[in-house]
Amino acid sequence: MGLNELTIHAAHELLVKREISSTELTKTCLDRIEEIDDDLKAFVSVTKEKALKQALVVDKQKSFENETLAGIPMQLKDLICTKGVRTTCSSRMLENFIPPYNATVTDRLFDRGAVLLGKGNMDEFAMGSSTENSAFFTTRNPWNLGCVPGGSSGGSAAAVSARETFYSLGSDTGGSIRQPASLCGVVALKPTYGLVSRYGLIAFASSLDQIGPLTRDVKDSAIVMNGIAGYDPRDSTSIKGTCPDYTASLGKGLEDLKFGVPKEYFTEGTEPGVKKALNAAIKVLEGLGAHLEECSLPSTKYALACYYIIAPSECSANLARYDGVKYGHSQRLAEDMWESMELTRKEGFGAEVKRRIMLGTYALSSGYYDAYYLKAQRVRTIIRSEMNDAFQKYDALITPTSPTVAFNLGAKTADPVQMYLSDICTIPANISGIPSISIPCGFDRGLPIGMQIMGPVLSEVELLNIAFSYEQATDWHNIGPSL
Amino acid sequence: MFSREDVEHISTLCRIGISEKDIEPYRIQLSHILNQFEVLQELDTENIEPTTNPVSVGTVMRDDEVQGSLTKEDVLHNAPVRDGDYFRIKVVLEE
Numbered sequence: 381m382g383l384n385e386l387t388i389h390a391a392h393e394l395l396v397k398r399e400i401s402s403t404e405l406t407k408t409c410l411d412r413i414e415e416i417d418d419d420l421k422a423f424v425s426v427t428k429e430k431a432l433k434q435a436l437v438v439d440k441q442k443s444f445e446n447e448t449l450a451g452i453p454m455q456l457k458d459l460i461c462t463k464g465v466r467t468t469c470s471s472r473m474l475e476n477f478i479p480p481y482n483a484t485v486t487d488r489l490f491d492r493g494a495v496l497l498g499k500g501n502m503d504e505f506a507m508g509s510s511t512e513n514s515a516f517f518t519t520r521n522p523w524n525l526g527c528v529p530g531g532s533s534g535g536s537a538a539a540v541s542a543r544e545t546f547y548s549l550g551s552d553t554g555g556s557i558r559q560p561a562s563l564c565g566v567v568a569l570k571p572t573y574g575l576v577s578r579y580g581l582i583a584f585a586s587s588l589d590q591i592g593p594l595t596r597d598v599k600d601s602a603i604v605m606n607g608i609a610g611y612d613p614r615d616s617t618s619i620k621g622t623c624p625d626y627t628a629s630l631g632k633g634l635e636d637l638k639f640g641v642p643k644e645y646f647t648e649g650t651e652p653g654v655k656k657a658l659n660a661a662i663k664v665l666e667g668l669g670a671h672l673e674e675c676s677l678p679s680t681k682y683a684l685a686c687y688y689i690i691a692p693s694e695c696s697a698n699l700a701r702y703d704g705v706k707y708g709h710s711q712r713l714a715e716d717m718w719e720s721m722e723l724t725r726k727e728g729f730g731a732e733v734k735r736r737i738m739l740g741t742y743a744l745s746s747g748y749y750d751a752y753y754l755k756a757q758r759v760r761t762i763i764r765s766e767m768n769d770a771f772q773k774y775d776a777l778i779t780p781t782s783p784t785v786a787f788n789l790g791a792k793t794a795d796p797v798q799m800y801l802s803d804i805c806t807i808p809a810n811i812s813g814i815p816s817i818s819i820p821c822g823f824d825r826g827l828p829i830g831m832q833i834m835g836p837v838l839s840e841v842e843l844l845n846i847a848f849s850y851e852q853a854t855d856w857h858n859i860g861p862s863l
Numbered sequence: 864m865f866s867r868e869d870v871e872h873i874s875t876l877c878r879i880g881i882s883e884k885d886i887e888p889y890r891i892q893l894s895h896i897l898n899q900f901e902v903l904q905e906l907d908t909e910n911i912e913p914t915t916n917p918v919s920v921g922t923v924m925r926d927d928e929v930q931g932s933l934t935k936e937d938v939l940h941n942a943p944v945r946d947g948d949y950f951r952i953k954v955v956l957e958e
Contacts (some may be wrong), residue, residue: 477941480938616923617916617920618920619920721951739893741873809872811917
C-alpha cells in the first residue's frame with residue numbers, strides 16, 4: 381500500500397512517530413498525480429515546488445503531535461484564493477488571475493502546516509454537476525474514465541478518490557461537494573451556512589455558498605473541519621462562538637436516535653440500484669440501534685425551482701464584477717468601454733455561466749423581481765420551516781445524495797434542466813442552511829452510490845457520529861478505484 | 864416565454880455580447896428553464912417572510928478602526944492594462 385493511500389489520521393500517526401516525513405507523503409502524492417492525472421484531469425494546476433518547500437518547512441519546524449493536519453498534502457478547489465498561486469474558477473475569465481491574498485481557509489490550513497499540492501478542476505464558477513462546464517477540460521471519474529466525476533467540485537472528488545491527495549476543500553452551493561463525492565465514492569460534508577468562512581472564496585450565490593471538506597473517511601472529515609471551522613470577522617455571515625471538537629463524538633453510537641426517510645427524495649428519476657443501496661443502508665442503521673421511519677416533506681418539489689431562481693439571481697449580481705477593468709480577461713479591441721465590456725464577458729464566460737447570468741438578470745429586472753426572486757425567497761422560508769419542523773421529530777434525515785450513479789460524459793450536456801436534476805436531493809440543505817454529509821453506501825454497475833444524512837443547524841458533531849457509525853459497520857470506504 | 868427581443872434586452876442589461884446565431888438557442892433554453900419555475904405559482908406566499916440568510920446572524924457591526932490593506936502594487940498586479948497607478952479603460956464619453 382502506497383503512502384498516498386493512507387487516511388489523514390493514519391498518516392498523522394506515522395508522522396508523529398517520525399516513521400515518515402511530510403516530504404515523503406508529498407512526493408508520493410506528486411508521483412501519483414504525475415502517473416495518472418493526464419488521464420484523470422483532476423488538477424488545473426499542480427504546485428510541485430511550493431508543495432515540496434512547504435513539506436520541508438513542516439518537517440524541520442513543526443511538531444506533529446498537536447496538529448493532525450501538519451505535513452498532510454491537500455488540494456483546494458480552484459475558486460479558493462491562494463496568494464501567488466493562479467486561481468482560475470476553471471474560467472477563461474480568470475485564466476491568469478493570481479490572487480494577492482489567501483482565503484481564510486487557505487490561511488487556516490497553512491497555519492496548521494498543510495501542504496498545497498495544487499488546485500482542483502471544477503465547472504466554471506461552480507455552475508454545473510459534471511465538470512463538463514470547465515473552460516479547460518473535463519475531469520474523469522476514477523471508477524470509469526468514460527463517466528463524469530460529478531460537479532461542480534469534480535476535480536476535488538476525483539483527486540481524493542484516486543488517492544492523488546489526502547483531502548480537498550470544495551464549495552457547495554446546491555450540492556457541489558456532496559454530489560461529486562457520491563459519484564466518486566468519497567465522504568463530503570457541507571457545513572451549516574456560516575460555519576466556515578467564505579472570505580477569499582470566489583462568490584457564486586452568496587446566500588447558499590459554503591466551503592466543506594472531501595475526504596476518504598468520516599474521521600478525516602471531522603479532522604479537516606477542526607482545521608477550517610470557526611468565526612471570521614471578514615465574512616459577515618460567519619457564525620460567532622467557539623466550535624466543538626468535531627472528532628469528539630465519533631463512536632458514540634446510534635442508540636435511541638430517530639431518523640426520518642423523506643419519500644419525496646426517492647423521485648421517479650431515482651435509479652433502482654440507488655434505491656436498493658439506500659434500503660440496505662437503512663437496515664444497517666436499524667441494526668445499529670437507530671429508529672427509522674418514512675416521512676414526508678411535501679415542499680421538496682419546489683426546491684429545484686426555488687434554487688434555480690435564487691442562485692442565478694445572486695450569480696448575476698456577483699459576476700457583474702468581471703468587467704475587464706481590474707483583473708481577469710479583458711478585450712480592448714473595441715470602440716468604447718461598453719463594447720469592451722460586452723466583448724470581455726462574451727469571450728470570458730462559457731455557455732452555462734452566460735445562461736445563468738441572463739436568467740438571474742431577468743429574474744431581478746424591473747417588473748419581474750417580485751414574481752421571481754422575492755417569490756423564491758418566500759418559498760425558501762416555507763421549505764426551511766418544513767425542514768426545521770422535521771427536526772423537531774427526527775435527529776436526522778436519510779436520503780440518497782444523487783438519484784443516479786455517475787453518468788457518461790456528454791449524457792446531459794444538451795439539456796440544462798436534465799443536468800439541474802442531478803442536484804435534486806442536495807439543494808434543500810443549501811436552501812435551509814443546514815449541514816449535510818454524503819458517505820459511500822454501495823455500488824451499482826461498478827460505480828459508487830452515496831447516502832446523504834441531513835441534520836438541523838449546527839448538528840455537524842451529531843452528523844459525523846451517525847456517518848461514522850454507519851461507515852464502521854460497513855466496508856465501502858475501504859474500497860478504492862483500481863485506476 | 865422569452866421573445867428574441869427579451870434575450871437581446873437582457874444581454875444588454877448584463878453586458879454580455881451575444882452573436883445573432885445564439886439568440887434563438889438562448890431564447891429556447893431560457894424559456895424552457897422559466898417554464899420549470901411555474902410550479903411555484905401553486906404556493907400561496909402572501910403572508911410569508913422572505914429568507915435572505917437561512918441562518919441569520921443579524922446585522923454585523925464593528926468599530927471603525929484603521930486597518931492595513933493590500934498595497935497599491937498588489938491591487939494593480941492583475942490589471943489588464945495599467946497606466947502608472949491607474950487602471951486604464953476604453954473611452955467612456957465621447958470627446
